[in-house]
Amino acid sequence: MKLNELKNGQSARIVDMSELSTDIRKKLMIMGMLPNTQVTLIRKAPLGDPLQIEVRGVSLAIRGKIASEIAIEVEA
Known part of the structure; x- marks a missing residue:
């Protein structure tokens, strides 16, 4: 799942940010x-x-x- 797919108030854990460019990932x-x-x-x-x-x-x-390139795992 990607960060931009979360619903308001929903929490998740960042799993992977490797799809982002190096500059954006560093920031x-x-x-x-x-x-x-x-x-x-x-x-x-x-x-x-x-x-x-x-x-x-x-x-x-x-x-x-940017959010669409950050992989997350939704917490139950």
Whole structure:
């Protein structure tokens, strides 16, 4: 499953970010988005882009295209 497929309020764990370019992956990792990190989708913009997510207690906005390249595992 990809990050952009989460529903509002749903949490997941980041599994893989290897589809991202090196520059974008580094920027996200600096902001705390690392493999095995829990993320929660706060909300999507009315047209679906950008997404507001919470990572390690910090709210981030990321583009839908970037979110579609981040593999996640939904937590039960």
